[in-house]
């Protein structure tokens with residue numbers, strides 16, 4: 001099941017831990033189509049499905065506090 005803080009994109013499952021996000025916006029800078037900051041400066045999903053897989057992985061990986069976790073279809077954790 002995908003809640004508001006989780007998205008499945010292709011073979012990837014991406015989870016946002018909003019309690020960890022410290023609003024640096026590195027992920028938004030890396031993939032502005034995929035992520036944005038809400039009114040409180042916390043990361044939210046935009047349209048991650050519009051972003052190419054490798055860029056999406058990179059954008060999740062740049063988070064300095066590991067607020068973005070990614071698994072593949074086998075449940076293998078790819079990020080962080």
Ligand code: SF4
Nearest residue numbers: 021022024025027063
């Ligand atoms: S890079 Fe990490 S801390 Fe920065 S906005 Fe994105 S999720 Fe939040």
